Structures are given as structure tokens and as C-alpha cells.
Amino acid sequence: MMTKIQxxxxxxxxxxxxxxxxxxxxxxxxxTARKVGGDTWTAMTVGFVVGxxxxxxxxxxxxxxxxxxxxxxxxxxxxxxIGIFIGIILTLFFAVAFAASANVMTMHLxxxxxxxxxxxxxxxxxxxxCMYGVFLGIENxxxxxxxxxxxxxxxxxxxxxxxxxxxxxxNVLPLFDRGFAASITNSIYIFSDLAMAILAVGMIYPMVxxxxxxxxxxxWAMIISMLLILIWPLFELGVMGAGAMKQYVVVCMQxxxxxxxxxxxxxxxxxxxxxxxxxxxxxxxxxxxxxxxSFKQVTGIKKDWYIVLPFTAVLFLMTYFMAHDHNxxxxxxxxxxxxICAALSIGLPLVLLAVALVKKKxxxxxx
Amino acid sequence: MRRIFCLIMLIxxxxxxxxxxxxxxNEIGLVMAVGIDKSxxxxxxxxxxxxxxxxxEGGSSGDGKKSQxxxxxxxxxxxxxxxxxxxxxxxxxxxxxxxxxxVIIIGESLAQDDITSVMDFFTHNYELRxxxxxxxxxxxxxxxxxxxxxxxxxxxxxxxxxxxxxKFTGLNIPSNMLKVYGDFNSxxxxxxxxxxxxxxxxxxxxxxxxxxxTNEQIEVSGMAVFNKNRMQGYLSADESRGLVWVLGQNxxxxxxxxxxxxSSKFAAIEVTGIKAEISSVxxxxxxxxxxxxxxxGNISEEDGFSDLSIDQFKxxxxxxxxxxxxxxxxxxxxxxxxxxxSDVLSLGKVVHAEHKNEWNERIKYQWEDLYSEVEVKVExxxxxxxxxxxxxxxxxxxxxxxxxxxDPN
Numbered sequence: 001m002m003t004k005i006q007x008x009x010x011x012x013x014x015x016x017x018x019x020x021x022x023x024x025x026x027x028x029x030x031x032t033a034r035k036v037g038g039d040t041w042t043a044m045t046v047g048f049v050v051g052x053x054x055x056x057x058x059x060x061x062x063x064x065x066x067x068x069x070x071x072x073x074x075x076x077x078x079x080x081x082i083g084i085f086i087g088i089i090l091t092l093f094f095a096v097a098f099a100a101s102a103n104v105m106t107m108h109l110x111x112x113x114x115x116x117x118x119x120x121x122x123x124x125x126x127x128x129x130c131m132y133g134v135f136l137g138i139e140n141x142x143x144x145x146x147x148x149x150x151x152x153x154x155x156x157x158x159x160x161x162x163x164x165x166x167x168x169x170x171n172v173l174p175l176f177d178r179g180f181a182a183s184i185t186n187s188i189y190i191f192s193d194l195a196m197a198i199l200a201v202g203m204i205y206p207m208v209x210x211x212x213x214x215x216x217x218x219x220w221a222m223i224i225s226m227l228l229i230l231i232w233p234l235f236e237l238g239v240m241g242a243g244a245m246k247q248y249v250v251v252c253m254q255x256x257x258x259x260x261x262x263x264x265x266x267x268x269x270x271x272x273x274x275x276x277x278x279x280x281x282x283x284x285x286x287x288x289x290x291x292x293x294s295f296k297q298v299t300g301i302k303k304d305w306y307i308v309l310p311f312t313a314v315l316f317l318m319t320y321f322m323a324h325d326h327n328x329x330x331x332x333x334x335x336x337x338x339x340i341c342a343a344l345s346i347g348l349p350l351v352l353l354a355v356a357l358v359k360k361k362x363x364x365x366x367x
Numbered sequence: 368m369r370r371i372f373c374l375i376m377l378i379x380x381x382x383x384x385x386x387x388x389x390x391x392x393n394e395i396g397l398v399m400a401v402g403i404d405k406s407x408x409x410x411x412x413x414x415x416x417x418x419x420x421x422x423x424e425g426g427s428s429g430d431g432k433k434s435q436x437x438x439x440x441x442x443x444x445x446x447x448x449x450x451x452x453x454x455x456x457x458x459x460x461x462x463x464x465x466x467x468x469x470v471i472i473i474g475e476s477l478a479q480d481d482i483t484s485v486m487d488f489f490t491h492n493y494e495l496r497x498x499x500x501x502x503x504x505x506x507x508x509x510x511x512x513x514x515x516x517x518x519x520x521x522x523x524x525x526x527x528x529x530x531x532x533x534k535f536t537g538l539n540i541p542s543n544m545l546k547v548y549g550d551f552n553s554x555x556x557x558x559x560x561x562x563x564x565x566x567x568x569x570x571x572x573x574x575x576x577x578x579x580x581t582n583e584q585i586e587v588s589g590m591a592v593f594n595k596n597r598m599q600g601y602l603s604a605d606e607s608r609g610l611v612w613v614l615g616q617n618x619x620x621x622x623x624x625x626x627x628x629x630s631s632k633f634a635a636i637e638v639t640g641i642k643a644e645i646s647s648v649x650x651x652x653x654x655x656x657x658x659x660x661x662x663x664g665n666i667s668e669e670d671g672f673s674d675l676s677i678d679q680f681k682x683x684x685x686x687x688x689x690x691x692x693x694x695x696x697x698x699x700x701x702x703x704x705x706x707x708x709s710d711v712l713s714l715g716k717v718v719h720a721e722h723k724n725e726w727n728e729r730i731k732y733q734w735e736d737l738y739s740e741v742e743v744k745v746e747x748x749x750x751x752x753x754x755x756x757x758x759x760x761x762x763x764x765x766x767x768x769x770x771x772x773x774d775p776n
Binding site for chain 1: 372376387388466469490493496497498531542546548552713716717719720721723770
């Protein structure tokens with residue numbers, strides 16, 4: 001898993017939408033709608049603008065230390081023990097992020113397709129699938145990014161065509177209904193998605209084979225991701241309205257339930273979920289991988305299986321208990337998870353940047 | 368290690384395979400329509416009536432008559448809708464599946480009381496489509512499930528088709544669960560649902576003795592107006608037409624207006640490209656609204672002769688049709704605003720969108736009282752661009768001496 005891992009710039013470009021899409025379009029949109037109603041999409045836009053800035057800072061730091069993961073970077077800039085502490089924090093972050101991501105898939109299955117199948121079984125099968133991905137390595141996970149990206153495009157296209165006739169522009173108005181400040185404050189919820197991308201970039205950047213123009217690639221990948229994601233809260237508001245949107249756990253599935261392509265294609269949730277599955281898998285498996293990889297960097301353990309198997313058991317329990325009551329899952333994502341994600345994903349790159357600038361190491365440390 | 372992993376994956380296959388959620392198609396009872404009433408024996412309870420397709424008896428016989436047993440109808444009571452549905456299993460040989468349900472009919476007495484439980488149950492139910500039609504039956508919903516509708520073998524399915532083609536009548540606004548639930552959850556809007564009644568349809572052509580040769584058939588008859596969760600009353604077809612201009616999103620509506628020179632004869636104008644725009648101004652914190660309807664007309668039928676030039680003819684008809692649209696909208700508005708006090712035109716939403724600060728700070732708290740008093744001006748502008756195939760109005764050449772060769776039009 002650790003030897004000579006190389007991913008291409010195209011794969012790097014494609015993984016960003018995959019890391020952001022699955023949870024943001026439904027679960028996060030619902031969480032945000034319950035806080036700001038019709039300002040959901042503007043709050044998420046504000047979050048994205050800040051998130052793009054932060055990921056550019058992370059990419060800048062990585063470009064100055066191209067062979068360092070964010071953990072090694074922390075060790076270099078902040079000292080060994082602080083670096084190890086950050087490594088442990090990131091191990092835990094990626095583990096919980098995995099459970100949050102895995103439950104996007106388990107919630108879709110549990111609430112809309114496999115109501116009678118025991119929840120533990122859905123969790124187990126999905127986690128075994130992700131474990132297999134981690135066992136094969138990040139290169140193989142990332143190869144799914146292309147399929148995941150195409151799946152995202154197909155999901156969006158089929159949603160737009162199926163619901164555009166029911167779109168009422170007045171539902172989206174007024175802009176900034178609760179004020180711009182409310183949109184800024186509540187942009188925090190999209191950080192539970194942005195943090196996965198920001199911190200995963202910090203882990204996988206050294207694996208990119210050619211690093212020219214990587215800042216530009218990151219920027220455009222984030223812009224495209226933002227557009228692909230924001231179309232969902234915009235359409236969810238336009239079609240269902242803020243009142244109905246607040247009601248549901250998996251808002252994107254409710255939106256999909258509203259879609260209809262002519263009378264001959266009255267519903268196609270399963271088709272859309274099949275498009276959506278690949279990006280969810282890439283998101284979950286990457287979080288699993290990053291958690292294992294962080295732990296390896298902290299402990300120096302060489303054998304993958306020594307980490308992967310116990311992690312699988314722990315993540316299974318974590319996933320199961322996080323969402324066996326879906327109200328608890330949403331409460332957890334609303335608070336404290338979104339706040340932890342925002343603090344970590346904004347705080348860590350800014351602290352590292354500040355220390356790098358103060359120590360004037362950013363320009364002269366060679367690796 | 369790989370072997371252990373493969374073994375784990377293989378063992379996991381034993382548990383999957385969709386066994387838990389497997390439903391064989393021959394064990395499923397497909398609901399085609401459902402009716403919800405208050406129970407006749409205990410008004411606190413619900414009476415749920417389902418119409419299930421009977422695949423063994425589906426289709427029509429050679430003479431076009433519907434098979435009597437193409438559907439299976441059953442009713443059950445319960446304190447909640449879900450409880451009543453589960454009780455249906457006491458005598459249903461098939462497991463009920465909602466995914467193909469076409470119509471939800473709410474009984475009149477339940478609609479007058481509270482539709483919250485209906486809205487909640489059917490949006491909670493993951494199987495049900497959000498595009499399922501919702502209607503209020505004038506009377507008991509269960510009676511509508513036993514009646515025939517349209518031409519199909521399965522009444523529930525035919526009724527769904529009847530609703531689908533209502534847009535061609537220009538008399539109703541589509542009421543599916545998506546729209547109704549959106550209105551139901553909105554802080555501004557109230558909703559309107561199709562209203563159903565019975566009508567007698569001839570079963571054979573040309574027979575005068577209706578009593579012997581008629582069939583009771585479901586008919587869409589105006590709309591039921593709600594304020595929050597309770598039905599306030601009905602709009603007749605004429606009264607609901609005004610709402611269609613504003614809310615219907617119809618691609619075209621046919622309007623019959625008196626001919627310019629002979630008011631006993633009519634011309635039919637097909638109005639297309641209809642756009643409705645509602646704007647508001649605040650005067651001393653009280654909103655005033657302007658509803659503007661624009662569209663393009665085509666003269667599709669002339670029942671009388673005219674000596675006018677085509678431009679004069681069009682101009683006269685434009686004035687008539689604009690006046691008629693304004694009258695129709697005012698008739699509807701008067702009913703929903705003054706009588707039912709139900710904001711089905713989303714006027715509150717317009718104020719919120721255009722004056723968010725005033726709405727959030729003051730108006731939304733007073734809206735229920737203000738709504739019935741606010742002034743609404745209605746304007747219409749229809750351009751008749753075509754007289755469909757004809758170059759000049761229909762002339763009576765036997766009676767008049769008009770020489771159209773000299774007519775510049």
C-alpha cells in the first residue's frame with residue numbers, strides 16, 4: 001500500500017468532486033436547511049468560497065514541501081511531538097469522516113430500498129467493500145474517480161431533467177433572507193464535507209506524480225465541484241421549497257422521488273443511486289485509507305493488515321452506532337461534527353501557513 | 368491473507384442477495400388508488416379503502432366492456448392510517464405495494480376536519496411517488512374507488528390519466544403530492560386540490576333512455592380550497608379558471624368570447640405562451656398587488672360572419688379576451704380571498720420575496736388578517752398574432768358586398 005504510490009493529475013482533479021459530492025447534496029443540504037431555510041444554497045456557497053481559499057492554502061503548503069503529507073509537514077514545522085499529536089487527531093478525524101460518509105450510503109439503503117435488511121448488515125457489507133478498496137490501495141480507489149465523476153454528471157443531469165418542470169424560482173427568493181451574516185455563520189455545515197477534501201489533499205498530494213500546475217488544477221476542480229453540488233440545494237429549494245426540505249434526513253433522495261421523466265419513466269431513484277454509488281465509495285474508501293495512512297505515519301507500522309483489520313472492526317462499530325438512530329446521526333453532524341471539521345480544516349492549514357511564514361521555511365526547506 | 372479476505376467476502380454473500388427485502392411479483396398487490404375517510408362508526412378513526420389491480424382479470428373483453436373484477440377493493444379502519452392499512456392484511460392475499468398508486472382521494476368530511484395525517488403518511492411512505500395525484504371527493508372517498516373512470520380497465524389508473532389531461536380543459540390546477548406537500552409546509556401558501564364528483568356517462572351511443580344506459584363515472588369538478596390543514600370550500604370550474612391563468616402553468620387555454628359584430632355568436636381563441644407576473648408595492652406597510660397576464664392568441668374558431676378587416680377583428684377580440692381574463696381572475700380571487708381567506712395565489716410569498724425585511728419584521732405576523740383586505744389589480748395583455756390558416760374573418764358573401772381585393776389586409 002505504501003510503496004511508490006503514484007496518481008496522475010487527472011485522477012487528482014477527479015477525486016475532489018468525488019470527495020465532496022455524496023454527503024453535501026442531501027445530508028448537509030438538509031442540515032443547513034433546518035438552520036437557514038431558503039438561504040441554504042447561499043450559505044453553502046459562502047462555505048465553498050472560504051473552503052476554496054483554504055484548500056488553495058493547503059495546496060500552497062504542499063507545493064513547498066512536495067514530499068510531505070500534512071502530518072510530516074506538521075512535524076517539520078511544529079516539532080515531532082506536535083506532529084504526532086496532529087497525526088493522531090487526523091487518524092481520528094478520517095475515521096469519523098469515514099463513518100459519516102459510509103452512513104450516507106447506509107441511510108439511502110436503509111430508508112429507501114432495504115427497509116427490512118438489518119442495519120448492521122448494510123454497514124458490514126459496505127465496510128467490507130471499503131476495506132477491500134483500502135487493501136488494494138489508494139491508486140485503485142482513485143481509479144474509480146473517473147466513474148464516480150461520470151456518475152455525478154449523470155446524477156445531476158437526470159435530476160435536472162426530471163424536476164425542472166416543477167422548479168419555481170420564487171421558492172429560491174429572497175436572497176439572503178436571514179441576512180448575509182446568517183449565511184456566513186451557517187456556512188459552517190458544508191465544512192463537514194470541505195474538511196474531507198482539504199485534509200485528504202494534505203495526505204495524498206505527495207502521491208501526485210507530476211506537480212506542475214497543481215494549484216490551478218485544485219482551483220478548477222473545486223469550482224466544478226461547487227457548481228455540481230450547489231445545483232442540488234438550489235433545485236431542492238426550487239422544487240420542494242424550504243419547508244419540505246427541512247423535513248427530511250436524506251433530502252437528495254426526496255428530490256429524486258420528485259423527479260419524473262415523462263409518464264413512461266415515472267421514477268428512477270434506483271438508477272440515480274446507482275450513478276451516485278461510485279462517488280460515495282470513493283469518498284468513504286479514501287477516508288478509510290487516509291485514516292489508516294495517518295496511523296501508519298504516526299506509528300511507523302509497516303504491515304497494512306495489522307492496521308486495516310482492527311480499523312475495519314472499529315469503523316464498523318462506529319458506523320453502526322453513529323446512525324442506527326438516524327436522528328442521532330443528523331444531530332451529530334449538526335453539532336459538534338460540523339464545528340470540529342471547520343476548526344480542523346481551517347485552523348490546521350492557517351496555523352501551518354503562519355508558522356511557515358514566521359519561520360521563513362516555506363521558501364527554502366528542501367525535501 | 369487474500370484467502371481469508373475472499374472467505375469473508377464469500378460468507379457475507381450468504382447474508383445478502385436481497386433476501387430480507389425480497390418481494391415476489393406474484394405476491395404483491397399493486398395499489399392503483401386509495402381513499403381516506405373518517406370512519407362512519409367512530410369519527411376519530413380513519414377508514415382506508417384501497418383499489419388493487421387484479422392481474423388475472425385485467426384487460427377488456429372484445430366488446431369493449433370492462434371486466435368487473437379487474438380491480439379488488441377493500442376497506443379497513445384504524446386509529447391511524449398506517450394501522451388501518453396493516454389491518455387490510457387480514458383479508459388481502461397479497462402484500463400491498465404503494466409504488467404504483469396513481470391517486471389519493473380524501474373524503475369530504477376528513478378534508479373539512481384535517482388532512483395533516485394524510486399529508487404526513489403518504490410523504491413518509493418511501494414507496495409512494497411524489498407525483499401521485501391528490502383529490503377531494505365530494506362525499507365519501509370509498510364511493511369513488513368503487514366507481515369507474517375514463518376508458519381504462521383499471522379505474523385508478525384511468526383516473527390518473529383523467530388528471531393528467533386536465534391541463535387541456537384550462538379549468539384546474541394540477542394537484543399532485545409534490546405541490547400539495549410544498550404548499551402544506553410553506554409558511555405562505557395554502558393549497559387547492561382537484562374536487563371529484565359523479566357524472567352519468569352514456570354506455571352506448573345515441574340512446575335517449577339515460578336511466579337504463581348510463582354508467583356513473585368520476586368527473587373532475589372544480590377545486591377544493593384549503594386554509595392550512597382544513598378545506599374551506601369548493602370552487603366551481605368557472606371559479607377555478609381564474610386561478611389557472613395565474614398558477615396553472617398551462618401551455619394553452621381556450622377562451623370563447625363574443626364576436627365583435629354579433630354578441631350572440633362566439634369566437635374561440637387559443638391563448639398560448641401564457642405568463643403570469645405578480646408584483647407588489649407597500650403602501651403604509653400594506654401590500655398592494657398587480658397581477659399581469661400576457662400571452663399570444665390564435666383565432667381557432669369563428670361562429671359568425673364579420674365585415675371587419677382582420678386587424679379590426681383581432682383588435683376587438685383582444686379587448687374582449689383581456690376583459691374576460693380579468694373577470695375570470697377577479698371572480699376566483701374574490702372567492703379565495705374574501706370568502707375562503709386562503710392564499711392559494713402565493714401573494715404572501717411575493718411580498719416575502721420583494722420586501723423581505725418588512726415581511727420578516729412585521730407583515731408575516733399580520734398576514735392572516737391582512738390577506739383578505741389587500742387590493743389586487745388584474746391586468747391582461749393578449750396579442751392575437753394569427754387567425755390560424757385564415758387571412759380574413761369569415762365573410763358572408765351572400766349578404767355583403769365587401770371586395771376583399773381592395774382590403775389592404
